[in-house]
Amino acid sequence: MIVSTGIDLIEICRIKKAVEKHTGFLDKILTAEEKKQYRERGGKAETVAGIFAAKEAASKVLGTGIGKVGWHDIVVLKNMEGVPSITLKNNALSVAKEKGIKHIHISITHTKELAMAYAIGENNSFKEGVSLDEKR
Template sequence: MSTQDRPLLFTPLIRQPGEPIPDWIFGPTGVAGLPAPLTPPQGVNVAVGIDIIEVERIRNVFEKHGERFLKRIYTDNEIAQCRGKAARLAGRFAAKEAISKALGTGIHGVKWREMEVVQLASGRPSVRLHGVAMLRAKQLGLSAFDVSIADLAQFSIAIAVAIQTSQKENE
């Protein structure tokens, strides 16, 4: 089979399980303009989001807006766990951006406080979704979310992985 004849593997989590992939995602020519046919996802489907942010940016916003900034972006649990430390706040900020990307909405589709990143007793971050973020996850058939955060003096980076296992037959 030549490279041109091989199907494209494509697993966008931008639709409800069982619904066709929207043609617009492939640009003006749609599916017809692709160099090879699509292979629908089988079994487990994964969505990934990643984000990096400068710690200094979060520090400056926190210093300027204080409690107003915290209450707009973070839940009470997150605020308590971060204890005002800019690197921790930046890590959770990046994680929320990564989660929104994995949800396929970007930050405009969900609210900051609907995505909660809390630290378990082991130190591992855990994701809790609320409101529209939870509804979006259910709509996509997401059964699990995982997040990892790395903090440095200047940057915080986070990656979020969502797992979709509840797909309908004959997709």
């Protein structure tokens, strides 16, 4: 069952300027694992913007925004096929447990100018083995 949703939209040029201007920006926003994937994916501004938007969207699912939940409390990584996933740590994990959120689904997209992420918090309360399209 869906508990909450979150969405974020960011201008890629804003992220690019922040990366170029502030040497600690990547360290502030990205975990070590995320920085590794960022470098492996060519160090593109749209990659950081997508991660930034995903973290913001996930924090909105939690109902906190970034603040009570820190940038490093939400980890956004892609698997071998390029599918992104969210892992919660520390305060983000505590808030999710309090709200009954057991999984956050994330979708990230971008154009030349904008990056967007949409997150869905789920409590997995539907019965195992019951098809969602099952006729009653």
